[in-house]
Amino acid sequence: MAAPPAIVLSQPQMGENIGAAARAMKNFGLSELHLIAPKCAWPNDRAQILASGAGDILARARIHPDAAAALASFNLVFATTARGRDVLKDIHTPEAAAEKLRAASAAGASTAILFGGERAGLDNDEMSLADAVITIPTAEFSSLNLGQAVLLLGYEWLKSADATPPIRTRPSHALPASREELTGLFAHLERELDAAQFFFPPAKRETMVRNVRAMILRANLTDQQARTIRGMIAALVKNKYRGNI
Amino acid sequence: MAAPPAIVLSQPQMGENIGAAARAMKNFGLSELHLIAPKCAWPNDRAQILASGAGDILARARIHPDAAAALASFNLVFATTARGRDVLKDIHTPEAAAEKLRAASAAGASTAILFGGERAGLDNDEMSLADAVITIPTAEFSSLNLGQAVLLLGYEWLKSADATPPIRTRPSHALPASREELTGLFAHLERELDAAQFFFPPAKRETMVRNVRAMILRANLTDQQARTIRGMIAALVKNKYRGNI
Numbered sequence: 001m002a003a004p005p006a007i008v009l010s011q012p013q014m015g016e017n018i019g020a021a022a023r024a025m026k027n028f029g030l031s032e033l034h035l036i037a038p039k040c041a042w043p044n045d046r047a048q049i050l051a052s053g054a055g056d057i058l059a060r061a062r063i064h065p066d067a068a069a070a071l072a073s074f075n076l077v078f079a080t081t082a083r084g085r086d087v088l089k090d091i092h093t094p095e096a097a098a099e100k101l102r103a104a105s106a107a108g109a110s111t112a113i114l115f116g117g118e119r120a121g122l123d124n125d126e127m128s129l130a131d132a133v134i135t136i137p138t139a140e141f142s143s144l145n146l147g148q149a150v151l152l153l154g155y156e157w158l159k160s161a162d163a164t165p166p167i168r169t170r171p172s173h174a175l176p177a178s179r180e181e182l183t184g185l186f187a188h189l190e191r192e193l194d195a196a197q198f199f200f201p202p203a204k205r206e207t208m209v210r211n212v213r214a215m216i217l218r219a220n221l222t223d224q225q226a227r228t229i230r231g232m233i234a235a236l237v238k239n240k241y242r243g244n245i
Numbered sequence: 246m247a248a249p250p251a252i253v254l255s256q257p258q259m260g261e262n263i264g265a266a267a268r269a270m271k272n273f274g275l276s277e278l279h280l281i282a283p284k285c286a287w288p289n290d291r292a293q294i295l296a297s298g299a300g301d302i303l304a305r306a307r308i309h310p311d312a313a314a315a316l317a318s319f320n321l322v323f324a325t326t327a328r329g330r331d332v333l334k335d336i337h338t339p340e341a342a343a344e345k346l347r348a349a350s351a352a353g354a355s356t357a358i359l360f361g362g363e364r365a366g367l368d369n370d371e372m373s374l375a376d377a378v379i380t381i382p383t384a385e386f387s388s389l390n391l392g393q394a395v396l397l398l399g400y401e402w403l404k405s406a407d408a409t410p411p412i413r414t415r416p417s418h419a420l421p422a423s424r425e426e427l428t429g430l431f432a433h434l435e436r437e438l439d440a441a442q443f444f445f446p447p448a449k450r451e452t453m454v455r456n457v458r459a460m461i462l463r464a465n466l467t468d469q470q471a472r473t474i475r476g477m478i479a480a481l482v483k484n485k486y487r488g489n490i
Contacts, residue, residue: 024393029384053388095404096411136400137407139274143298148269151393152400155381159340162382166341 002105004157005078006032007150008070010126011117013039019050019058020147021115026054028154033061036070039117050147067114067126075109076101079122079130080149082142090132097134098156113153118146181226186213188230192237247350249402250323251277252395253315255371256362258284264295264303265392266360271299273399278306281315284362295392312359312371320354321346324367324375325394327387335377342379343401358398363391419467426471431458433475437482 007025012018012035022033035042042063051058064070071077078097081087092100101111114130116122127133136144136152144152177185190209199205221229252270257263257280267278280287287308296303309315316322323342326332337345346356359375361367372378381389381397389397422430435454444450466474 023388026386027383027389027393053386091413093407093409093411137403137409138272139403141271141298143268144272148272148393148396151396155397155400158382158384162338164338164382166338168336 002102002161003110004028004030004032005101005105005111005113006030006034006074007153008034008036008067008112008114009038009117009146010036010067010070010114010122011039012146013118014146015040015044015046015048016050017118017146018044018061019047019052019054020145021150022047022051022054022057022061024147024151024154025057027151028158030154030157031057031060033057034070034112035061035063036067037065038063067129071112071114071129073110074112076104076111077114077130078112078132078134079114079127080116080134080136080153081121081127082135087127087133089127089130092132092134094134094136094153094156095160097132098153098160100132101157102160115146115149175222177221177223177226181223182216182221185216185221185226185230189216189233192233195237247347247406248355249273249275249277250346250350250356250358251275251279251319252398253279253281253312253357253359254283254362254391255281255312255315255359255367256284257391258363259391260285260289260291260293261295262363262391263289263306264292264297264299265390266395267292267296267299267302267306269392269396269399270302272396273403275399275402276302276305278302279315279357280306280308281312282310283308312374316357316359316374318355319357321349321356322359322375323357323377323379324359324372325361325379325381325398326366326372327380332372332378334372334375337377337379339379339381339398339401340404342377343398343405345377346402347405360391360394419469422466422468422471426468427461427466430461430466430471430475434461434478437478 007021007030009018009021012021018033018035018038018040025031025033038044040047043058047058048055062070078092078101079089097113101113105111113134114122114126116126134153136149138144189212193199193212199208216229219225252266252275254263254266257266263278263280263283263285270276270278283289285292288303292303293300307315323337323346324334342358346358350356358379359367359371361371379398381394383389434457438444438457444453461474464470
């Protein structure tokens with residue numbers, strides 16, 4: 001399995017954001033955190049609180065004096081910037097970056113994603129050490145904090161190898177109803193509706209029946225659900241006859 | 246343009262999370278917020294602070310007594326649940342849900358995404374009002390808060406119609422170098438390296454030249470960069486001759 005990228009936070013100012021970043025990382029299987037010259041106390045109580053169950057990531061976080069030291073061991077480094085920044089490097093969506101990170105990691109490379117501080121982002125010196133850039137697409141209002149940016153990159157990392165099908169239908173023991181069960185339901189319902197003179201005028205019966213059948217088919221019933229509906233029809237009819245006695 | 250889905254938060258407990266949700270929404274172009282029986286004071290100071298620039302979304306948020314009232318006007322409703330929950334409905338990834346929401350919205354439907362409270366999530370009654378379910382894929386450790394869940398759904402909504410190319414290379418006024426510029430660079434470099442007797446033993450010259458050229462081509466230089474390298478070679482050579490005088 002490809003080793004996940006390290007997260008490198010340059011000069012983070014608020015312990016809360018470091019904690020939120022750690023928690024975000026753990027949700028998506030990332031575990032290696034590096035801090036470049038944090039501007040807040042370290043270790044940090046607020047970081048511990050915000051990290052919630054991800055305190056182990058904080059405990060193992062490594063502190064470096066500058067970006068060159070923090071990035072020394074990595075083979076592939078992406079830097080994150082807000083959009084519109086003038087850079088000479090290729091700008092990737094988070095999804096495209098995640099794919100490249102995973103491919104590089106699968107080939108044995110040690111990879112990292114570099115995030116700037118809350119106020120100023122990354123400086124030009126830090127940018128110059130990265131292979132490429134990631135910009136998170138946003139609406140015109142763009143105000144992602146550090147924890148949120150780490151969350152979205154972690155999410156795309158996990159997604160890049162996630163085998164969850166886009167849509168999971170109910171378990172296979174509840175297969176769609178057999179046609180026999182459905183035609184039994186149609187016959188039962190239409191017989192009772194005929195008896196109740198529901199189809200009116202008679203010339204429209206065929207169209208109305210077709211619409212009712214389409215409505216039922218669209219519900220994609222199981223056998224059990226088709227039987228439940230037949231039970232409901234029987235119950236409704238029985239009550240009606242009793243009312244008429 | 247398709248109207249974005251409304252975000253409906255059921256019984257949120259913490260103002261902070263409502264504020265973070267509003268801020269997350271605004272980053273991705275969502276604007277309609279509904280609250281079902283909030284368990285915190287409303288309006289809420291902490292929500293205002295966390296919303297940052299998204300106070301307008303809070304100001305327009307609508308409060309409802311229950312899910313039936315909150316969802317009354319919507320045609321398509323997705324409910325979010327943590328993974329593994331036993332549901333009779335189709336379970337979507339955020340990406341698959343965003344695609345369905347956008348298609349429905351483009352067809353004129355009014356759509357919503359329903360989120361449960363921080364502690365207990367959605368109850369069965371609330372789930373029964375939703376058309377389908379969204380589960381966010383995570384690692385084994387799964388501890389997304391309300392603001393983070395809204396962030397990820399908002400992100401997928403924006404992505405579902407985002408035309409940003411996966412990789413944007415530098416602007417077109419900086420085209421890759423012409424072959425002429427490159428062969429000029431090769432000739433210049435190889436001439437100076439020959440003069441410096443760099444290629445040794447001579448039998449390996451051809452292989453070494455091929456490797457150096459491949460290294461240069463891989464850098465995907467612009468004309469200007471190729472000229473800059475020629476300038477560096479000239480400068481290095483000049484210094485050397487001066488040193489030898």
